[in-house]
Amino acid sequence: MSYRTPVSSSPGPLALIIGTIFPALVILIELLTGLCANAFFDPMPTLAHVLLVASVPLINFFLWRAAQREEAPKAALIILGGAAMSIAAGYALVFLPILPIALVAIIFFGFGLLPFAPLGSLIVAIRLTNRLTDWIEHSGRRIAAGVMIGIAALVAVDVPATATYLAVGWWHGDPTSQQRAATTMRLIGDRDILFRLGSGDTGRAPGILSFIASGWQSGGFGAPQDSSTAARELYYRVTGTPFNAVDPSIVRAAARRNGMFDWDADQGGTSVGGRIDDLALTGSRIDGSISSADSLAYLEWTGTVSNRGDQQREARLTLALPEGAVASRATLWINGEPREASIGGRAETRAAYTAVVQRSRDPLLVTTDGAGRLLVQAFPIGPNASMQFRIGLSAPLIIARDGSRSISLPAIVERNFNIAADQPHNVWVEGDSPIATTAALRPSILEGKAGVTGTISDADYARARPQLHITPITSPSLRSGTIPAAGKQPAIIVTQRIERVAATSPGALAIVVDGSVGNKSAADALATTLDTLPRGLPVSLRIAAERPATVPLAPWSSAQRDLVQKALSDNGFAGGQDNIPAVSDAIAETSAANAKLLWIHGPQPVKFDRSSARLDQMLERSTALPRLVRYQATAGAAITEEGQPWFETARFVSPTADPARDLRGLLEDIAQSGTIWRVTRTAEAAGTAPSGSIHIARLWAASEATQALNGKEAPRKAAILLARQANVVTPISGAVVLEADANYKENGLAIPDPEAVPTIPEPHEWALLAIIAAFLAWLWRRHRPFGSTFTQALA
Known part of the structure; x- marks a missing residue:
């Protein structure tokens, strides 16, 4: 029964x-600008949150209209009024800690009203609902x-x-706690919110329940300790996708962040870090020259990265090199002019780069x-x-057993900027003999x-x-390259020999397969190429997965092959897996002389510290380590240990679009006996070999410098001097471009000599001149009758 009591x-x-227009405007502003999402926390990270928050001003409008008409409303409207009160109260409590900040902003800066919208909506909802109860019987029950x-x-x-914030907190715990975190995220967690936490979000939760959960874990109103690192690791474990392989613009919880408060926490660090939505690759070209006589190439990648935002940014990328290649040039365009890099110790070049970054000048660092x-x-x-820079590479040709030679072009495998799918890479590579390719080149x-x-x-x-x-x-080759004298350092003559030699099978082969979802295609390809392995070779298999699989070391046979294939087919390949325990176990099992460890993995962006201690100990104390060979079919980060020779000297095979063909050739190369083409480079007092490219000597110098990783201070200093003389980037040296000569002197670095760096055409001009001379001679012979007639006419 309805009734009416007169209202004032x-x-x-x-x-x-206050109850409708103001909160509606606040919601619209937040959706368009992300002011609160950037400065404090995201109150509407999902569509469900948006609809819930938007319901409050809408309900207030219907309440206001009913009160205006002074008519008996429907009972459902009273129920909606109660719902609006609880929703507005919930958000008012979430905003409560920042209301003092907002009040100060209003007084001193003239803005800061936005956090007061939930409180205003709550007051209006209470007053309007209470006014309408005059027409509804048992209104108290309906409000409740x-x-x-x-x-x-x-x-x-x-x-x-809430599940996401709890999972991030659990990730800091023991392995059982981490497994609970991964399971929770897969079942009910919000991956977009997890991505945002990894993007450097403050970590404040969007609702009452999640606010209480995150506050309880952190012991206050802040985020769980180190939530950014934990979120990135957990994101990889759950999805199997590297954090910085995701475009932030397609993740709703991260897309509303804008440049005003978007700080790049990875700037100046030692990792690529997360994507910066304002940065994009806008130019890319690969130039090169190949010398078949020297069996090597010189390649240059030139890139341009543009910033469409309103603050300075740092571009970071990982460049995958052709197998065996070394960086021998780095150039940065400053004020439209190219400036070459100085080679110095790894620590010194990074310190110089960091110092100049802090002053917002123009540096380029390559390590x-x-x-x-x-x-x-x-x-x-x-x-x-925009900023333009160039990386020059000295690269050997890879020689297969049958003498065929190939080289892969460099590729960006990790970056903090965006690349449009149709962004072109322009390729121009010359040579002294015909070049074929399977790519979209001609x-x-x-x-x-x-x-x-x-x-x-x-x-x-x-x-x-x-x-x-x-x-x-088709035949053995003997060539030499010379590094010019530099200061007190004499010239170095390096002889390169390519000869046919007998190869033996390794003492054992340990295969580690990454059980992550990103490695499934490579694992499937491996299963089809196992017949390449020779009978009798001791072979083991370990699959790094949440339920690890192991096939113990045993001579290769049909039975061993069946066990390996079954283990590969039974694995689920889910999420992102920690490979380090499997690698450690494989090292421990493989003690035979000349043993090899083949690690087939997908992107490995996370180094799980909990499992790294054992591997570090083994690498430091073991005297017989298997040779590491890595194959990664899918682009992405790759775990490494800086300064650790076992990782730094590993063979990292360049993939193609056909993993089965890659692995078949790789298994044949590393596991079978027979004859192979071997390339050796040695420094000699006097060279007698035909003169070739300086890149022969650069490849030798890079190898020699890397050998000093485990040496004492004196050998390391000598290796740095060698890297500087040869102008190569190695694990103990880096290349840095600074804005002015004074910057190099301030940091104890040599001022770079533009005449000492390689250029295109390369590897050496005389071979190209010979081609031109032969071409001109051919033209002269072809048109000689015409030339003779013309000469006679002039006479």
Whole structure:
């Protein structure tokens, strides 16, 4: 039964403004700008949160309209009023800790009203609902029912966020706790919120339940300790996807972050870190020259990264090199002019880079990132500006058993900037003999020389890393390269010998397979290539998974092959797995002389500290370690130990689009006996071999410098001097470009000599001149009758 008690007056426009218009505007502003999401926490990380919050001003509007009409409302409206009260109260409590900050902002800066919207909505909802109870019987019960519904809705939409914050906290615990964290995230966690926590979010929870959970774990109102690192590790464990392989713009919980408060926590560090949405690759070209006579190439990758944001940014990337390659040039364009890098000790070049970054000047830093990879850092890229830099590489041709030769082009495998799928990579590679390729390139005659050219989109480049094929080698080769004298250091003559030698099978082969979802295609390919292994070779298998699988070391046979294939087919390949325990176990089991460890893995962006202690101990104390060979079919980060020779001297095989073909050739190469083409480089007092490219000597110098990793201070200093003389980046040396000569002197670095760096055309000009001379001679012979007639006419 409805009834009516006279009311003093209808609600005025102020109630409509405070309860409906103001909170609606606040929601719209937050959705468009992410002000609160950037400065404090994200109150609406999911669509469910948006709908829940938006329901409050909508309900207040219906309450206000009913009160204006002074008519008996429907009973359901009273229930909705109760729900609006509990929802607004929940958000008012969440915003309570920052209300004092907002009040100060209003007084001193003129803004800060936004956090007061839930409180205003709550007051209006209470007053309007109370006014309408005059028309509804048993209105108290209906209000209580609405409050309970609102609380249930608050809890329901906040369960995934609560589970996420609890999981991040559990990740800091023991292995059982970490497994509970991963399971919770997979079942009910919110991966977008987890990604945002990894992006450097403050960690404040969006709702009452998650706010209480995160506050309880952190002992206050802050985020769980080190939530960014834990969130990145947990994200990889749950999804199997490297954190920085995800475009933030497609993750709703991270997309509303804008540049005003978006601090790059990885700036100036030693890792690529998370993506910066304002940065993008806008130019890429690969130039090169191949010498079949020297069986090597010189390649240059030139990239341009642009910043569309309103603050300075640092570009960071990992560049995967051709197998066996070494960086021998680094160039940064400053004020439109190219400036070359100075080579110095790894620590010295990083210290110089860090010091200049702090002053927001123009540095470029290039260091190794494990075998076959470079970490490149460039800063600052100004607002609405670009930065261009170049990396030069000295690279040997890979010679197969049958004499065929090939080289893979360098590729960006990890970066903190975006690359559009259709972003072109422009390729121009010349040679002194025909070059073939399976990629979207075409053989051409380039400026009178054989070569390949073309444009490849980034999507195609990432899917099928281009590989060039050069005419096979058919006979032994002897060449030499010379590093010029520098100061008190005399010139160094290096002789390169390529000869046919007998190879023996390794004493044992341990195979470690990453059980992560990103490695499934490579694992499937391995299962089809096992017949390549020779009978009798001791072989073991370990699969790094949540339920690890092991096939103990035993002579290769049909039975052993069946066990390996069954283990591979039974594994689920889920999430991202910690490979270090399996690698450690494989080292412990493989003690035979000349043993090899083949590690087939996907992206490995996380070093799990809990499992690293045993591996570190084994690498430091073991006297007989198997040779490490790595194969990674999918682009991404690769775990390494800086300064650890076992990782730094590993063979890192360049993948193609066909893992089965890659692994078949790799297993044949590392496991079978027979004859192979062996390349050796040695320094000699006087060279008698035909003169070749300086890159022969650079490849030797890089290898020699790396050998000093375990040496004392004197050998390391000598190795740094050698790397500087040869102009190569090694595990003990780095390359840095600074803005002015005075910056080099301040940091104790040599001022770079632009004349001492390699350039295109390379590897050596005389071979190219010979090609041109032969071409001109051919033209002269072809047109000689015409030439004779013309000469006679002049006479």
